[in-house]
Amino acid sequence: MREMSSPPLADLTGVRNTTDLLAGRVAGHPDAVAFDVREPGAPVDAPWRPVTTAAFEAHVRAIAKGLVAAGLAPGDAVAVMAPTRYEWALVDMAVWYAGGVVVPVYETSAQVQVSAVVLDADVRLAVGGGPRHVELLTHALAEAGRPAPVWSMDAAPGHDLTALVALGADLLDDVVDARRTGADLDDVATIVYTSGTTSAPRGALITHRNLVGQVLSVAAAYTDVVREGGSTVIFLPLAHVLARGLQLVCLAGGMRIAHLGDPREVVPALAVLKPTFLVVVPRVLQKVHAAATAAAADKHLGRVWASAQRTAIAWGRLAEAADEAPAAAPGTAAPGTAAPAARGSDVVPARPSVGLRLRHAVYERLFYRRLRARLGGRVDYLLSGAAALDADLSLFFRGIGVPVIEGYGLTETTAPLTGNLPGSIRSGSVGVPMPGTTVRIADDGEVLARGVGVFRGYRNPEAHAEAFVDGFFRTGDLGSLDERGRLVLHGRVKDVIVTSGGKTVSPADWERYVEREPMVAHAMVVGEGKPYLGGVLLLDPESVAAWAHRHGIADLGPLQLPSGGAVEVHDSRLVAAIGAVVAAANARLSxxxxxxxxxxxxxxxxxxxxxxxxxxxxxxxxxxxxxxDIVDRLYHGAPSPA
Incomplete structure (x- = not known):
């Protein structure tokens, strides 16, 4: 199959722009709780303050008035730079209520990066999270020749959101109403700068139609997940379009949202907030799994835990096989009516054997329910995106009772382009096209996309011209469609390696397999123009320390991160342990x-x-x-053999 389309499910008739998602919710459910907010400085296990939809919109309107009073004109760009927090949501919507365009800036950005975004996006006003962000934005505006006050989300007398609200206190609601409804669906809502894994960041022009279309499509396709009374915790960066899209989906769909800016606080917060679903990146799931492995080893239950993992994977594979055929496009079939294709060793019995059922019941009491409790005890689904997820890890989580819905998208597709569905999850794939979307596989294997979420283009005309072919956006990813139209990713076009022998290799499968090892944070294959492939395995110091502790290795010591640059680790025991994983990965390939x-x-x-x-x-x-230099030694020195 070279092309797959999913019919549109969202009716945008009568929707003016993104602000209607909130306005409509307020009109129908003003007293429903929309956010759980932690008081400044409070621990995560302290009570969180509920904020209703009406209260949220009232604060949004007050900030919007302040922005108008501060000089924001319709269509002006406003930079927002802060960690993930409730005030981010307020300012984001307030800019749209004031008729502006939101320009998110990653809160860890350096001055040169902030200045580049502010200049390129023609930013006129800015809001920062705290003193550092305010300082960076202030300097960037001055460099761009547009000095302006920068408002702080943290308390800062005269320069914080309270002061901004006071500035617009005398404006009438009619002013905000006119600004809020001024933009239409085809106007730019936000300029999001790509994270730049292979090139300099580029400003993607995302319209209100992109955002509204995606929000309504996700709600229609994922009714098991997006439901009244559900809840989530957002800890991904709100500067990323995935987190902001998730926030809009929840806001429009009646789901409570809590924000956390520090990922280290997530696990203790889950016990208090008890979300019904979470959006994560694969590395988070890898760390959860690794922590469980380490805990079992500390209790001398390593062999039992290994059996529990195999049991969960077998149970997850059986659950996938139980998803009935035929498959359907998003939203067109009830949960449980779509089935993945069975291939080779994936074929499983229709019912669990007595032995599998007994093992699963035992490990449920020993391990699985405790893992679910660590996630808050109410999580129905995990949604994974931003990178490919190892198939066995997906099966493991399904086997313990927390299915992972893997999806795929980019900034330029306003986050989700494809996604698995409840009742039709296929580990190893990223699912079928989202409603109103077409995915095409080019002759060279590149994934092309067209549909409701595909952005208008880049601010840079040259980058824009290179990004499209025959009306389709070029994602830069390699992939294929299976017989049911599910997308399977095979790596990045620019990551393909051609050896001196003329062999063309896409390294993604090897890298993903090696990254199963918790001690490997990232794996990178090298070898362009070389006689053979080499591997650079970037270590996770915490996992290495846990491994050393489990094996009674006291002299390895804590690995010290270098200040800039990189250092090679030569410990023979560590090389041998990871070498076994490398050998297993190699055994899967020619x-x-x-x-x-x-x-x-x-x-x-x-x-x-x-x-x-x-x-x-x-x-x-x-x-x-x-x-x-380390790579050079792979070809001229005597490094670790695989």
Whole structure:
């Protein structure tokens, strides 16, 4: 199959722009709780303050009045730079209520990055989370020749949101009403700068039609997830279109939202907030699984836990097989009426064997229910995006009773382009096209997209011209469609390696397999123009320390992250342990696709280091530059053999 389309499910008739999603909710459910808000400085286990839809909109209107009074004209761009927090949601919607265009800036951005965005997007006003963000934005506006006050979400007398509200206190509601309804669906709602894994960030023009269409399509396709009375915790960066889209879906669909800016607070907060679903990136699921593995090892239950993992995967595979055929497009079939294709070893019995049922019951009491409790005890689904998820990890979570709905999208597609569906989850795939979307596979394997979520284009005309072919957006990803129209990703076009022997290799499968090992934060295959492939395995210091503790290795010591650059780790025990994973990955591939030599590398993998994106995707060019000498030794020295 080379092309798959899903029919539209969203009716945009009568919707003026994105603000109607909130206005409509207020009209129908003014007293419903929309947000749970933590008081400043309070611990995560303290009571969270409920905020109703009406109260949220009242505050949005007050901030919008302040923006108008501060000089915001219709169509003006407003930069917002802050960690994920409730005030982000307020300002985001307030800018639209005031008729402006939102320009999110990642809160970890350096001055040069902030200045580039402010200049390119023609930003006129700005709101920062705290003193650092305010300072960066103030400097950027001055550099751009447009000095203006920058308002703070943190308390800052005379310069915070309270002061901004006071500035517009005398404006009438009619002013905001006129501004709110001034933009139509085809006007630009937000300019989102791509995270730049392979190139410089580019400003994507996302319209109100893109946002409204995606919100209504997701709500129609995922009624089991998006439901009145549901709740979630948003801890992904709100500067990313995925988190903002999720926020709009929840706001329009009657689901409570809580925000956390520090991922380390997520697990303790889940016990208090008890969400019904979570949106995560694969690395989060890897860490949850790794933590459970480490805990079992500490209690000398390693072999029992290994059996529990196999049991969960078998149960998850059986559950997938139980999803009945025929498959359907999103929203056109009831849950449980679509089935994945069975292939080879994926064929499983229609019912669990007595032995599998007994093992699952035992491990349910020992492990599975405790893992679900760590997620709050009420999670019906996990939604995973931003990077490919290992198939066995997906099956594991389904086997413990928390299905993972994997999807795929980009900034330029306003987040979801494809997605698995409740009742039709196929691990290893990212699902069928979203409603109103067509996915086409080009002759060279590139994934092309057209539909309601595909953006208007880039601000840069040259980048825009290169981004489309025959009316389809070029995603830059390689993929294929299975017989049911589900998309399977095979890596990035720009990541394809051609060896000196002329062999063309897409490294994604090898990298994903090796990244199953918790000690490997990221795997990167190298070898362009070389006689064989090499591997750079970036270590996770916390997981390495846990491994050393479990094996009684005291002299390895805590790995110290280098300040800039990267260092190679030569510990023979660590090399041997990870070498076994490399060998297993190689065994799955033909000889030219195997990694002959690899290096274990320690590098700063924080977002601030410039090596990963805010959603934890590796910036390959940045890492390649830092490990150039290490890579050279893979071909001229005597590094670890695979």
């Amino acid at each position: 000889a030219p696709e195997q990694v002959r030599r690899f290096a274990l590398v320690l590098a700063d993998l924080s977002e601030a280091s410039g090596t990963v994106t805010p959603t934890m995707k590796l910036k390959r060019a940045a890492i390649a530059e830092r490990v150039r």
